Amino acid sequence: MSCLSWNCRGLGNPQTIRALYDLIKDHKPSFVFLIETISVASKIEELRVLFGFEFCFSVDRGGRGGGLAVLWKGPLQCQISGYSQHHIDVVFLENNVESWRLSCYYGHPERTRRRESWALICKLASISVLPWWIWGDFNDLMNVEDKKGRSQYHQYLFDGFSKTIHDCNLSELPLGGGKFTWERSRGTKAWVREKLDRGFAFASWWKKFPLHDLKIMHTSVSDHEPLVLDLFKVNMSKKAFRFRFExxxxxxxxxxxxxxxxxxxxxxxxxxxxxxxxxxxxxxxxxxxxxxxxxx
Missing domain, CATH: 1.10.287 (Helix Hairpins)
Structure with a gap:
């Protein structure tokens, strides 16, 4: 099973739709999470039909920006268990029984509202004992290695986000394909790159999906890079693993x-x-x- 997450910065641009179509065609995700759709539910329904998904759920934007949407295909069984303008909570079922949980998350972009974001993560972590994974655009950084560029970032923001992740007993999913997921002013002295898009999970989720693989994909139509997660990534054959240790x-x-x-x-x-x-x-x-x- 493959999942796709992307802060697409609006779905009104034909180039964005084309890029999303190509991502879905290349990676064949069963589940897609879109951030900052800046679209109403009817637009998401059009995309559901265009991309060949059976189901969708969306949260309309608030004001001039925002908007979240998830799309998924059968036989995947999903239930929307909660939502706001900053998250969509999904429970995955196996044989009609709750099996694990995903929170599709979008952190407040305003630095003055980061404590609200941290409080939401803590709230989501406490809702259920199911194996849990949270991913999306956190609009937050854990340390100086998550950033490259001149713009200032305060230590209390690093500390607050890191403490939230620690207090919620979350571990970060290793991210392949690059180090940064967002950039601004490429090719200038003001060029800034940050690791804003990522995923975290409970130990019980890691145990359920030990072979997962999270990678950055690349597109030129948004300042955010898409993420693709394969829940069962196995690239091996019996022949490849026959060796004698010396x-x-x-x-x-x-x-x-x-x-x-x-x-x-x-x-x-x-x-x-x-x-x-x-x-x-x-x-x-x-x-x-x-x-x-x-x-x-």
């Missing part, structure tokens, strides 16, 4: 460093993925080392 590898400094780096990039609860990543690396290392050893 003690001689342990004498190579690069080998132990690479294994250590791979192991430490994922949380302890992500054990199956850690083992698969290390095994995949060892298989590649073995093939390369064999050729180098034969040449020597």
């Amino acid at each position: 003690n001689m590898w342990l004498k190579e400094p690069e080998f132990t460093k690479e294994v250590s780096d791979i192991w430490s990039t994922l949380p302890p609860i992500h054990l199956l993925s850690k083992l698969l990543e290390v095994s995949s690396f060892m298989a590649r290392w073995g093939r390369t080392f064999f050729h180098k050893f034969r040449e020597k």
Whole structure:
């Protein structure tokens, strides 16, 4: 199952619709979350038909901006369990029984309202004991590494968001395909890049989906990059994973460093993925080392 999230900055531009169509065609998501649609429900219904989805739900914009929408396909079973202008809460069912939960989230863009955003995250975290995942445009940063550029960002904002994530017992999903998801003034001295779009989850969700894979996609029609999540990402074959471990590898400094780096990039609860990543690396290392050893 694949999911797509994108702050598209409005759906009134034909280029945006085309870019969204191409994303859906390429990645075939079963579930799509759109942020800042700046559209009414009738427009979302048109897109549902255009993109071939069976179901949709939208929250109309408030004022001049905003607007949220989710679209999904059968046989995926979803129930909308709550919503506001800053989130849509979805419960996923398996065999008509509640199985896990997703909060599609849009944080307040105004810095003066960040505490409202943090309070909403805490509220959503406390609603249910189901395995939970929250993703979207948080409009927030956790540390200085999430930002590159000259514009100032206050420490209390870093601290407030980081404390919220910690207090809610959330772990961040590793993000591939790049470091930043939003940019402004590219090619100028005022160029700013930030990691605003991301995902977090409870330990119970990680346990349910240990092979998930979250990546940044690229498009030129919005200042935000789309995110695509594969819940079951497995790229392996029996042939690719047949290898014999050689003690001689342990004498190579690069080998132990690479294994250590791979192991430490994922949380302890992500054990199956850690083992698969290390095994995949060892298989590649073995093939390369064999050729180098034969040449020597």
